[in-house]
Amino acid sequence: MMRPRIMRQVELVEKVLAYDPDADEDLLNRAYVFSMKAHGTQKRASGDPYFSHPVEVAGILAGMKLDSTAIATGLLHDTLEDTVATSTEIEKNFGKDVLRLVDGVTKLSRIELQSDRTRQAENFRKLLLAMSNDIRVLLVKLADRLHNMRTLHFIGTPDKRKRIAKETMEIYVPLADRIGMQDLKEELEDLAFAELNGDARASIISRLEQLRNEGGKLVDRIADRLKRTFAEQGVEAWVSGREKRPFSIWEKMQRKNIAFEQLSDIMAFRVVVKDLASCYHALGVVHQTWPSVPGRFKDYISTPKQNGYRSLHTTVIGPENKRIEIQIRTQEMHDISELGVAAHWQYKHNGKEAPEAEARQYRWLRELLEILEQASDPEEFLEHTKLNMFQDQVFCFSPKGDLIALPRDATVVDFAYAVHSDIGDTAVGAKVNGRVVPLRTTLRNGDQVEILRSKVPAPNPTWLNFVKSGRAKSCINRFIRQQQRGQYSELGKAILVKAFREHDAAVSEKALDPAVKVLKLRNAEDVYVGVGDGNITARQVLNIVFPGNRESEADKAPPLPRLHKPSSGKAGSGIPIRGLIPGMAMHFAGCCHPLPGDRIVGIVTTGKGVTIHTIDCDALEQFAEQPERWLDLAWDSPSEAEKSQGHVGRISLVINNEPGALSALTTIIAKHKGNITNLKITNRTTDFFEMFVDIEVRDVKHLTNIIAALRATASISSVERAKG
Incomplete structure (x- = not known):
């Protein structure tokens, strides 16, 4: 098989100079030669010289139009890990900035951890810390991963290919999405999809080919018709069209549970106009000319996505009676949609980007860093960041009009933590659009949310059952851990005081110093916590502090019997x-x-x-x-x-804490010939009662009628059939 040609030094430099005439040619030339010599005769799994990889990574970065320092980092990113080159050499030859970036990108395989998942989580944790100082670290890492995915088929072990593809889907795809690099994200998705479900991808490609054969140059014909229509209406526009990628099609089929034949918008057209006003003018032309599909219009210009993406999206029954998606944007919006944070980085360094735009762009990164600080271990961190990155968004407003982006199905508690962790910790109630609602209320696009607070922080552990954002989960878990630590510390200290008393000794930090050293803990507080939660026994501590002493009577006592929950059947x-x-x-x-x-x-x-x-x-x-x-x-x-026999159905309700509410509940159930057999209040606040009610009914239809009647009652906030 013919080997791909490695980009020559002069070609790379010319590619960078084409968009940045002030680029540091000397830096690029020295980095190219240093990397080539450092990698020497090393080979990749494909049999190509290893040096081809850093050159390809540099080429991808040049495609993003990054600066000379980032391109040099791409050329050198594997030298510290895979060659004999040292940090001192990198700093001496290329300066502190390049060394810092190379350090940030360097793979962390030297760390020996217990499992692949733990290693993956720890690597991601360290990558996030590195890129928080300079976003170019992430851009180089994504370029590195993209080239590795393009050559993934050369790896001989199927399990390793699948592991790399899965990691790409779980970590690098959502990261690329979060920084707005749409094309790179879609290519990573499709390359991973080819490995994880090659048969499905081949099937979709086959169906697309079949459609092309039936429709001829359909995309080109529709694009030409759009151009003519805009020109006739005086809108200066550049139009391009393309089919959606196989993974995007597959994901939609899975999400909506529909067959390929039922997909009617597999074509997307981009319309680039000269300014903001022209975006809305072009949208008016589209809707005036072709019927729009209800519920398919999105204005990401007035409410941009969290990654900075701005565009108008609409779906219409367009030319040749085909359902098509149209995206309308300016050239600057288009650059940002193509290059994401790379374009933001350029605008920022050209002095074009407003401070608030930059703050919005990097808010997600600050949130992930907060989760990093609060997570107890790498795996918890990975789980919460995946929650933060994967989910679709809903946009809500604070009373001051600030826009807060949240995951789909987010609740009032998620909103509170998104504003600030202190607000989440002290939340006791909320008003949505001026109406008092329970904290578990699910928010919708455009809701205005006001959080009612107490003076004392007291997150409820039951909130973990309904919050959706990684930030909320990590903050609640942190509070619970701190609270538990305090309780374990008090319990552990009481146990040790009693144990030490039998040896006529008093517990103190000095007395526990030997135990701290032997057990490799930080301080006496850790000893108390360990004894309190059962990880350390009082006997262990006594044996260290008083070696050779007899067992106390307390240590001889048999363990308490474990309680078993009775069956609920x-x-x-x-x-x-x-x-x-x-x-x-x-x-x-x-x-x-x-x-x-x-x-x-x-x-x-x-x-x-x-x-x-x-x-x-x-x-x-x-x-x-x-x-x-x-x-x-x-x-x-x-x-x-x-038929006349009764069966118990259970419902969960949230009712207003007001006179007559409970009476209304029982009256409606009795009126519909239901019989309450049990009622349990699970949560009580100044505004609401949350409860389970067991009702004797004939069948599921009988229970459904009762639920419908309860939902129509003003004093009942919500009612559902209970599943637990």
């Missing part, structure tokens, strides 16, 4: 169920309370019979790997006598 009913083995014991699960009319399955447990769950019960996940325990069940047609 109840006795079976006379309603016939198809699929059960005659005579087999059965009971309904207390987690989902199945009712006649629900789709149901049975889980067989030796010695207990069959537990019946609804098909969407969360508890079924734990049995996913045990198909032999599943029974396919269905409700049989009941007799008239059996």
Whole structure:
């Protein structure tokens, strides 16, 4: 096979000078020669000289129009790790800036950690710290990953290829998205998709080819028609069109659960106009000429994405009766959509970027750094940052009109933590669009949110069950850890005071010094916490502080018995169920309370019979790997006598804390012939009660009617069928 030609030194320099006439040619030439000599005869998995990789990375960076320092870093980024070159040599030959960037980009494989996932999390953590000082670190790293993905097929081990592709999807794709580098993000996605699901990608490419053959040069024809229409209406515009990439098509098919044939907007057209006013003029021309598709218009100019992306998006039934997506923007917006933060970096260094635009662009990075400070370990950090980077966004406003971007399905608590961690910690209530709502309320685009606060910080651990943002989760976890640490410290100190008393000694920091050293802890406080949470026993501490002493009576005491939670299932009913083995014991699960009319399955447990769950019960996940325990069940047609039997359904409610609210609840249930068998208030605030109510009903339709009636009641904020 013919080897690709390595870009020559003069070609690289000319490519940089084409967009930056003031580039440091001497720096680029020296970096090129140094890297070539340092990598010497090293080879890549493809058999190419290793030096081809840093040259390709430098070429990608030149395509982003970065400065000479970044290009030199691309040429040198692997010299510290993969060659005998030293930091001193890099600094001496190329200066402190280049050394700092090379250090930031250098892979961290020298760190020996326990698992691939932990290593991945720790590397990502260190990458984030490095790029927080200079965003060019991330740009070089992304260029490095892009070239490695382009040559991924040369790696002989399938497991290694899959691991690299998965890491690309989980870390580098969302990072590229967050800094607005759309084309680079889409290429990384598609290259990873080829490895992770090659058959699906090949199938989509085949279908696209088939469409091209049927429609001829359809994209070109539609682009020409758009150009003519704009020209006729006096709009000066540059128009280009393209098909969406295979992964983008596949993702939409998965997200919307539709077949390829049902996709009607696989073509996207970019319209670049001269100024901001022309964007809205062009949009008017489009909507005046072709019917728009309802719900498909987005104005990212007035409310930019968090990565700085600005554009107008609309979908219309366009020329040749084809459904097409049209994106309208200025040249500057287009540069930023193509190059993301690289373009921001250029505008900033040319003195064109406003301070508020820069602040908005880097806000996400500051948020990730806060999560980094609060995470207890690398894996928790990785999980929370993935939460922050992956999810679609909803835009809400503070009472002062500040725009806050949040993940989809974010709640009031997520909003509070997005404004400031102190506001989240002290939140006790909220007003959305002037109306008092519970903290678990899900926010929608355009909501104006005011947080009601207390003087004392007291995040509720139950908030973890409904918050969506990584920032909120990490702040709540941090508070819980601090609170638990204080409790463990007090308990541990009390245990040690009692243990030391039996040796006629007093507990003090000085007395615990030997234990601190032997157990390799930071201070006496860590000893108290370790004893309090059970990781260290009082006997261990005593043996270190008083070597050779006898066991105390307390140490001889048997451990406390472990408590077991009783089963929540109840006795079976006379309603016939198809699929059960005659005579087999059965009971309904207390987690989902199945009712006649629900789709149901049975889980067989030796010695207990069959537990019946609804098909969407969360508890079924734990049995996913045990198909032999599943029974396919269905409700049989009941007799008239059996129809009158009661079954318990559970609902969860949030009701206003006001006179008559509870009375209204019970009256409505009674009016609809339901019978309350149990009621439990789970959370109580000055404004709301959250509760579970068990209601005896005939079937799922009966319960649904009761829920509908409750939702129409002013004193009831929300009501859902409970699943847990």
